[in-house]
Amino acid sequence: MKRGTLLVVSGFSGAGKGTVLSKVLEKRTDLYYSVSFTTRAPRTGEQDGVNYHFVTREAFQERIDRGEFLEYAEYVGNFYGTSMAVIREKLDQGVDVILEIESQGAAKVRQKMPEAVSLFLVPPSFEELSRRLHGRGTDSEEVIQRRLATARKEAKELEHYDYIVINDTIENAVGEILAILVAEGCRKERRLELFKGV
Numbered sequence: 285m286k287r288g289t290l291l292v293v294s295g296f297s298g299a300g301k302g303t304v305l306s307k308v309l310e311k312r313t314d315l316y317y318s319v320s321f322t323t324r325a326p327r328t329g330e331q332d333g334v335n336y337h338f339v340t341r342e343a344f345q346e347r348i349d350r351g352e353f354l355e356y357a358e359y360v361g362n363f364y365g366t367s368m369a370v371i372r373e374k375l376d377q378g379v380d381v382i383l384e385i386e387s388q389g390a391a392k393v394r395q396k397m398p399e400a401v402s403l404f405l406v407p408p409s410f411e412e413l414s415r416r417l418h419g420r421g422t423d424s425e426e427v428i429q430r431r432l433a434t435a436r437k438e439a440k441e442l443e444h445y446d447y448i449v450i451n452d453t454i455e456n457a458v459g460e461i462l463a464i465l466v467a468e469g470c471r472k473e474r475r476l477e478l479f480k481g482v
């Protein structure tokens with residue numbers, strides 16, 4: 285059976301990943317969105333088990349010690365990690381999986397699973413990013429400044445991604461991501477076996 289595509293999605297904090305990915309998932313209900321573990325406190329409206337599995341630092345460390353993470357990273361003072369077991373199972377079942385992770389984690393996934401496809405979501409400009417982070421109204425000015433500093437560092441990682449998706453309008457960004465998934469599904473590696481032995 286064809287293995288699913290592992291799509292790693294990164295993007296500057298404030299680039300609109302959450303909104304864009306939730307629309308992608310509405311259109312492609314067959315996709316599996318991997319829910320990460322984090323030590324960050326929930327933001328207003330976030331639900332445990334839906335947006336993240338919210339855990340203490342101790343519980344996170346126990347999962348590291350048990351070797352449960354495909355990757356994990358520290359980002360702006362909190363830990364974030366992707367559990368390995370479910371992802372492998374879904375890919376083996378032929379299900380496409382989306383991981384929404386930052387760039388250090390993406391680098392680890394590329395190392396461990398070179399077949400992964402990665403994309404980076406960007407706003408049309410850096411000024412727009414700052415405007416969106418302030419507009420969100422969920423983080424203090426200090427946190428916003430740290431997120432912008434992190435974004436500047438992450439910009440250097442862009443070249444390691446397979447695709448760069450521009451979030452000028454949500455519809456365009458969603459369209460580009462859906463197109464990437466379609467194209468990746470058409471790769472010869474996934475289809476050659478259909479005509480093996482003909």
Ligand code: 5GP
Nearest residue numbers: 320321356357359364365366384385386389
């Ligand atoms: P936020 O706190 O805004 O939800 O997420 C902060 C950053 O952590 C985002 O760039 C997000 O993509 C990343 N992130 C979320 N889950 C994971 C994960 O499991 N692993 C890694 N490495 N990064 C993650």
